[in-house]
Amino acid sequence: MSTVGKRGASSPRELTRIKDRLSFIYLERCVVHREDNAITATDADGITHIPSATIGTLLLGPGTKVTHQAMSVLGETGAGVIWVGERGVRFYAGGRGLTRSSALVEAQAMAWANRRTRLKVARDMYRMRFPGDDPSGRTRQELLSMEGRRLKECYRRESARTGVPWRRREYSPDDFTAGDAPNQAITAAAQCMYGIAHSVVAALGCSPGLGFIHSGHERSFVLDIADLYKTDVAIPVAFDTVAESEIDVATRTRRNLRDRINSTRLLDRCVNDIKELLDHTEDDDLNDQVLLETDGDIRLDSGRNYGDELSW
Incomplete structure (x- = not known):
């Protein structure tokens, strides 16, 4: 070898x-x-x-x-x-990502840097999460309130569907076992989703820190993407796992979530969703080149000395 x-x-x-x-x-x-x-x-x-x-x-x-x-x-x-x-x-x-193209991170930075387009992407994220509600024209405060209500509804709905008793969301960063079985399962599922979202974001070459709903954290965009699938993937899997048994909840939640993600091809969906949100549908996955920026949005091949031969 x-x-x-x-x-x-x-x-x-x-x-x-x-x-x-x-x-x-x-x-x-x-x-x-x-x-x-x-x-x-x-x-x-x-x-x-x-x-x-x-x-x-x-x-x-x-x-x-x-x-x-x-x-x-x-x-x-x-x-x-x-x-x-x-x-x-x-x-x-x-670790490192898969792509060698900067096209998506450039599209992300352009959308993030403008307040109007940043709000548009945030609204599009809420539209993906809650297709029954139209977020057009809603302020950020209204979007946050809408999210809170829908999450509470999701917990109640999953509790009724599975028969798992539910009180409220409780999470202690310093003590995983402090919460009851449903809370432990939700926490385990959420953290796995964050890891997956981080890898997809990195694989596509996007910036984990440039978020459109979350902000101020190195993984703001990761949290944005992971939350897209919270109510239809992570939370239902967590309640299904607890309904089966309350033994070894974290391990079983990870396994059940992995199976659900693979069977629903969630990674494929996640890639397409990110590209749609950033309004970038071109396929740059196979690009492997370094270009030089010039005036007038002209790009030149790198690896050579242009000297004085250029004029625009």
């Missing part, structure tokens, strides 16, 4: 697109290494081989050790790598 240093970087055409990958894999208390173009997870039960190019997001929980070669192949294949806390309910760090 060739060494890591001798391996050439894969071209975008050779990589599996983020929308066609498995949603996420959670690992804890194991050693993550590399064997050929796959990663291996070694624990007390043996060795598990995982094709790296099929991973959307690798969630590394407590007790994991990852080798340099494993991170190398994950980076080459564009898999998102997220370091999370116990039960996957805290985000610590994230």
Whole structure:
């Protein structure tokens, strides 16, 4: 096998697109290494081989050790790598993305920098989340109030559907077990969705910090995207899991959520939604070039010295 240093970087055409990958894999208390173009997870039960190019997001929980070669192949294949806390309910760090084009982050920055277009994208996000309500002309305060009401309705509806008792939303960042079983399941599902959304945002080359509803945080846009699927994916899965059993809620919620995401092709939907929100439907996934900015919105190929030969 060739060494890591001798391996050439894969071209975008050779990589599996983020929308066609498995949603996420959670690992804890194991050693993550590399064997050929796959990663291996070694624990007390043996060795598990995982094709790296099929991973959307690798969630590394407590007790994991990852080798340099494993991170190398994950980076080459564009898999998102997220370091999370116990039960996957805290985000610590994230790896590189898949795309080599800046087209989407430029579109995001342009939409974010203008107050009018920033509000338009926020309204479009609410329209995706709550198709029964028309957010056109609503202020941000009205949008937030609408969101609060719809979330409460969602909790009550899922409680009635599954028969799981519901009191109110409770979440303690310092004590996962402080909440009851439904709250634990909702927290676990939400954090997994944040990890997945972060990987998709990074894979598409967008900026995690330029949010349209959330602001002031390094993952504002990640929270925006994850919330698009809160009421129709994350919360229903959480209530379904608790309805089955209250034993080992966090682990079972992750597994059920992963199955639901894969069966509904949520990654594909997420990619398309981001492109639609940013009004950028062109396919730049296969672009792998560096250009030079000039006056008049003209771009030139890099890698050469133009000297005095240019005139506009």
